[in-house]
Amino acid sequence: MNITRRAAIGALALPLAAPRLARAQTFPDQPIRMIVPFAAGGPADLIARVTARVMSERLGKPIVVEARAGAGGAIGVDAAAKARPDGHTIVMASSGAIVILPHLQASMPYDPQKDLAPITQVLAVPQIIAIAPNLGPKNLAELVAMAKARPGALSFGSAGVGSSLHMAGELLKIRAGIDIVHIPYRGAAPAVTDLLAGRIQMLAADVPALLPHVQGGSVPALAVTAEQRLGILPNLPTAIEAGVPGMVSETWYGLLGPSGIPADRLRILAEAAQAALRDTQTRDALIAQGGRIVGSNPEDFANFIRQTSTTWGEVVRANNIKLD
Structure with missing residues (x-):
């Protein structure tokens, strides 16, 4: 095929392609x-x-x-x-x-x-697994051991049934093989308040909800539910590192x-x-x-x-x- 014929075929193809290109280029139009x-x-x-x-x-x-x-x-x-x-x-x-x-x-x-x-x-945004200030465990393995020794005695809070905080706690139950009781709240803030007061024993809450309390030392953080450690809390291990395989939420x-x-x-x-x-x-x-x-x-x-x-x-x- 000579150059002239190829050019002619290319020219014929242009009108077919142009409408698709034009539609892409004019979006968004409002x-x-x-x-x-x-x-x-x-x-x-x-x-x-x-x-x-x-x-x-x-x-x-x-x-x-x-x-x-x-x-x-x-x-x-x-x-x-x-x-x-x-x-x-x-x-x-x-x-x-x-x-x-x-x-x-x-x-x-x-x-x-x-x-x-x-x-x-x-x-x-992963969750931080935190516990009430006077509960005692120094790491996630100790918390799991306590929960296994006292089935149904420890409670965890959430932002409500079906919230991601609730599901994180339920996933922990499965991955760690423990029996802990769910206490739903109307949002994360009241759950954090009750954690600080010791009315619930643990909470897995999105990082922003717990970060000020963790950094201020008012609540012990045991792990983060991410695959890798957080840059803002580099010394906090992941739940996987702390001995709970598959605990990613x-x-x-x-x-x-x-x-x-x-x-x-x-x-x-x-x-x-x-x-x-x-x-x-x-x-x-x-x-x-x-x-x-x-x-x-x-x-x-x-x-x-x-x-x-x-x-x-x-x-x-x-x-x-x-x-x-």
Whole structure:
């Protein structure tokens, strides 16, 4: 084939490719709505706002952060799942409404793995396993030994049935082979208060909830439920290091949209979020939450959701957990 003929064929192909390229280049063509399924001012809201700042700059359109709280995050996630799948509505969801609640409720308004399109996992925040000041154990192995010697005598608090704090305690029961009693609270703050007062014996809470008390020496921390130690608490061992294999639990936050968003738009959104996570100011704000920055692609995030959903489903069934 001569050069002239190849050029002519290439010219004929251009109009076929141009519409796809044009669609990608004109997205977004309006402001993007980022739903936060929790009240304004909380961790999810902060994570959404610091991420949205650079995403907006990258995309060239404003990102409007909208709080839609209720039902453990399910109301806001449902609003995103039912939005028009054009990429202009996304949600900064947390793990509870995506991989925990569906195993606790017989009926959900959405199917996380069918009705939502993963974009990127933004942040993973592990829990600190802490005990009441006068309980006695110096490390996690001693706590496990105490619990095994006194089945059902020790209690652990949580932010409510089905919360990530609750599930961390239930996972500890399975991984360590202990019998401890769950005491649910309406949020992490009152659980921390009762831990400090000795009204509960232990608590696995997200790093920001316990960090000031751990650093101030008012509560003993035994381990962190991450695969690696935290930079802000380098001397605190992981639960795995402390002798409890497979004890990994994190509250994660990630961006998703309604199922059906075109692949090129998902990629554009993911790349904008990943650019935000490379920004120094954004990284500093997120690391201050005690978390691990992720920035996965849509495919890896989808696989992660499937894997963690399987894990928490097994925990729910093994411990017969039910919502009241």
